[in-house]
Amino acid sequence: MPRVSVVVLSLSTLVCATSALAKDIILNEWNCVGSQKWLGNPGSPNAGCPMPDGPAGVNCSNNDDSFFGRVMGNGGDWIELVIIKDNMDLRGWKIQWVEWLETDADGVTDIWVGIPSVPQGEIIFTNDPKWSNLRKGTILTITERGTAAGGLDTDFSFDPCNGDWWINACADDTQYIICNANVCDAGPPLDCTDPFDVGNGDWQARILDAQGNIHVGLVGEGAPGWSGSGVNSREVVKLRQDPSTAINEFSDYRGGDSSTFGGPNSWTNPANQCRTYQNFTALRASVYADLCSGCNLIWLNEYNAVKSDNFLNGGNSSQDSQNGFASDSFFGRVQGNGGDWFELVVSINNLDLRNWSFRWQEVEGGKEGEIFLTNHPFWSNLPAGRILTFIERTSAQGGLDTNLNAGPNWSNINTFDTALIAGTTGSAPGHVSGRFTTSNDKWRIEIRNAIGEVVVPWAGEGSPHYYRGGVSSTEVCRLRENATSTIDASSAYDDSAASSTFGAPNTWLNCPSPALVTQSFATLLSTACTFVPPCGAGDVNCDGIVNGADIAIVLGSWGPCVGCAADLNGDGVVNGADIAIVLGNWG
Secondary structure: OOHHHHHHHHHHHHHOOOOOOOOOEEEEEEEOOOOOOOOOOOOOOEOOEOOOOOHHHHHOOOOOEOOOEOOOOOOOOEEEEEEOOOOEOOOOOEEEEEEOOOOOEOOOOOOOOOOOOOOEEEEEEOOOHHHOOEOOOOEEEEEOOOHHHOOOOOEOOOEHHHOEOEEEEEOOOOOOEEEEEOEOEOOOOOEOOOOOOOOOOOEEEEEEOOOOOEEEEEEEOOOOOOOOOOOOOOOEEEEOOOOOOOOOOOOOEEEEOOEOOOOOOEEEOOOOOOEEEOOOHHHHHHHHHHHOOOOOOEEEEEEEOOOOOOOOOOOOOOOOOOOOOOOEOOOEOOHHHHOOEEEEEEOEEOEOOOOOEEEEEEOOOOOEEEEEEOOOHHHHOEOOOOEEEEEOOOHHHOOOOOEEEEEOOEEEEEOOOOOOEEEEEEOOOOOOOOOOOOOOOOEEEEEEOOOOOEEEEEEOOOOOOOOOOOOOOOOEEEEOOOOOOOOOOOOOEEEEOOOEOOOOOOEEEOOOOOOEEEOOOHHHHHHOEEOOOOOOOOOOOOOOOOOHHHHHHHHHOOEEOOOOOOOOOOOOEEOHHHHHHHHHOOO
């Protein structure tokens, strides 16, 4: 019997085994990029890409994965799932996969399909307690390789309050997953120990519960509900809908040349050519409310990645690369777009940043450094909604000098101002205190408190939770969400060449609408929490005791005093109300 007929017969048998149940877990994305291939490369040589495969193909395309970057093989064999049911127990569940058009089966072993000549296998979740209580909205990835081999090691860190909704299990860790497969890697010597395969030869998978019931029927290229055309070896397959209980075997799965391992999927809407992203907000809302206070302290809002010899959106001083005039709302259209700068927003009232620090890194550029704040009274009592910009260049150099009242709810700090900045460190040769870097080399920042604890994990393009487009050297990276106290590293940060708003709320376009959207701070200002300093309420000088010394500081600052340490209730004036706070916390 010809092989194709056997496949069709087997597929028709398996089609009958589908499920109409609401889904507790769904397939979301999987990698089909071949081991010698590159995401988005052409399928055959051309004038601009004479060798699209192998190491020589690295510069044939800019397509990369939001986590792995641009690497040959795009991270190897991996599968991504999303947990839809809260408190899900995944112990004993299985993912069964088959690749109908491949020929690398051992020809002897049958795992579940019934045809030993067809590559197939299963991934079994063990009885480890780690699988016993998964929260909905969690992204679960499964990798064949560990980090050292270009994949990712097992990582069960889970911190949704700071944007970490992702866990990974590597096939090396049989404590968590057990893989059975009949595929062999070409030799010599012949190696038939592959834990699982993912590819573009009509790869399909289904999910079975712990009792062996089919929970999700066959999903993938060529399956009965398949929405797309053929998948090639330079693509991934992804779900192009928001994850929910409504997802099933007939949902919109298609191939694509953008990849977001560990993050929400993205795709181009063919109807309007707009870039579209999965939205997990509704799925995760109840889990966030259950686990998190909703009182994040401060967050990254925007940073400049325009190189010193470039203009925003490219081009020259007269026009950008699209014959427009992209410019920053403060600097205008200038080369370098103001230089190295980043913008934070305070999301809690009475925030005390004295002696805190900001650690920055270029994941690809290899540079890193830290910015240390002083104990200046300005840092002691910041209100929710305050925009803080940090910039390296002075006004004379095309940047901006320190101005704590630079605009409505905006304070600018020049990092060479030693009254506010205790100093900076940097890995670049000949580093001078005061200097720091922002760039398009997967730049990121984390924030630490006065005793060195990380209070805001990595945010920016270099964060493992960033997924919305690679930042180029003619762009800024900014948040495309209204200001709230729940912004974190998994929020809607993305690249932008069209608008830059140093010291002001961000702006963006919601494609295809031509109307410019301006970031709103209304919700944040009406719902912000109040910061409780680690030294305790009323302890103005942070010496661990509330006593007459604190009364003396309050009396010495009497009257209007915005940002003073003595303004304990943050109302902009030091008066009897602040004395009452000291007396109420005496001792």
